[in-house]
Amino acid sequence: MTANESNTEQRWEGFFPNTKVIAIGSGKGGVGKSTVTANLAFTLANMGYKVGVIDADIYGFSLPRIMGMTEQPELIDGKSINPPEKNGVKMVSMGSFVNEEQPLAWRGPVLHGILEQFFRDVNWGELDYLLLDMPPGTGDVALTVFQQLPKAYFVLVTTPQATAYNVSIRLGLLAAQTKKDNIGVIENMAYFICDKCSEKHYIFGDTKDAVKNMADKLGIPVLGSIPLRTEIRSLSDSGTPVVLENEEIAEDYKTIANNMLEQIKNIDMMRMLRPTEEKTSCSISGGSSG
Numbered sequence: 667m668t669a670n671e672s673n674t675e676q677r678w679e680g681f682f683p684n685t686k687v688i689a690i691g692s693g694k695g696g697v698g699k700s701t702v703t704a705n706l707a708f709t710l711a712n713m714g715y716k717v718g719v720i721d722a723d724i725y726g727f728s729l730p731r732i733m734g735m736t737e738q739p740e741l742i743d744g745k746s747i748n749p750p751e752k753n754g755v756k757m758v759s760m761g762s763f764v765n766e767e768q769p770l771a772w773r774g775p776v777l778h779g780i781l782e783q784f785f786r787d788v789n790w791g792e793l794d795y796l797l798l799d800m801p802p803g804t805g806d807v808a809l810t811v812f813q814q815l816p817k818a819y820f821v822l823v824t825t826p827q828a829t830a831y832n833v834s835i836r837l838g839l840l841a842a843q844t845k846k847d848n849i850g851v852i853e854n855m856a857y858f859i860c861d862k863c864s865e866k867h868y869i870f871g872d873t874k875d876a877v878k879n880m881a882d883k884l885g886i887p888v889l890g891s892i893p894l895r896t897e898i899r900s901l902s903d904s905g906t907p908v909v910l911e912n913e914e915i916a917e918d919y920k921t922i923a924n925n926m927l928e929q930i931k932n933i934d935m936m937r938m939l940r941p942t943e944e945k946t947s948c949s950i951s952g953g954s955s956g
């Protein structure tokens with residue numbers, strides 16, 4: 667796609683002129699991207715920001731369960747909906763409309779249409795930050811998001827295993843190629859603190875610098891690390907993101923959120939200095955399939 671073609675396309679961020687959209691992605695599934703998204707959303711809300719979350723993982727949605735927001739959205743006038751809200755966070759997911767066990771099998775254009783409705787037909791109100799929980803990998807939805815949200819900031823979540831961070835590099839490079847601003851990497855399940863010896867065990871990484879080295883390759887910072895904790899999993903499963911219950915982990919998330927906002931501030935300053943052509947160009951080949 668050329669810069670001109672991309673400019674004439676309807677872009678979703680037009681629905682949110684005053685909102686910063688943060689797309690949260692991972693190279694592979696199971697690294698805790700949705701858990702991190704949910705906890706970051708409640709952290710930002712706790713810091714006083716107005717926050718919305720779109721679950722862009724249409725087939726593999728899990729946010730309604732993790733955030734404990736399983737109620738159906740309210741249909742207003744036959745075409746727009748009021749999203750569920752909890753602790754100052756609004757959220758919409760495919761899981762808000764279908765049963766958790768219902769199989770979904772749609773091709774790209776249908777996914778694109780559903781995501782567009784999440785942006786256009788939901789009464790979000792004024793938001794400071796809209797977090798987008800992306801499906802894992804570099805598939806159709808990632809490409810659509812990169813095309814439709816040229817000003818979005820991009821955050822990678824990975825665990826310290828080589829199998830996870832190596833595929834994250836691919837997604838990070840794709841984001842960079844399509845001129846997305848990568849803000850940084852969040853390391854999840856970074857270490858485990860033993861109940862008995864209180865030592866940190868780096869279960870998933872050969873070295874504790876694995877994710878730092880990966881972030882260096884992409885030229886972006888590590889925004890922070892979250893430990894592997896049974897409590898994170900068990901609270902998530904029962905619909906209470908850990909930051910609402912555990913002050914120590916809430917502090918870790920606050921550090922990450924502050925680092926993220928600082929990076930956004932720096933990127934905004936750099937954007938003001940960039941030539942216009944560079945701000946709008948997009949190098950994805952092919953159409954805008956979703």
Ligand SMILES: Nc1ncnc2c1ncn2[C@@H]1O[C@H](COP(=O)(O)OP(=O)(O)OP(=O)(O)O)[C@@H](O)[C@H]1O
Nearest residue numbers: 695696697698699700701855893894895898899902
């Ligand atoms: N730091 C952590 N400590 C312990 N368990 C965690 C941690 N982070 C996430 N988990 C658990 O790991 C599992 C996978 O997390 P999650 O669903 O957030 O991953 P994901 O990357 O979004 O996966 P997918 O993209 O495949 O949906 C969940 O059971 C979650 O509770």
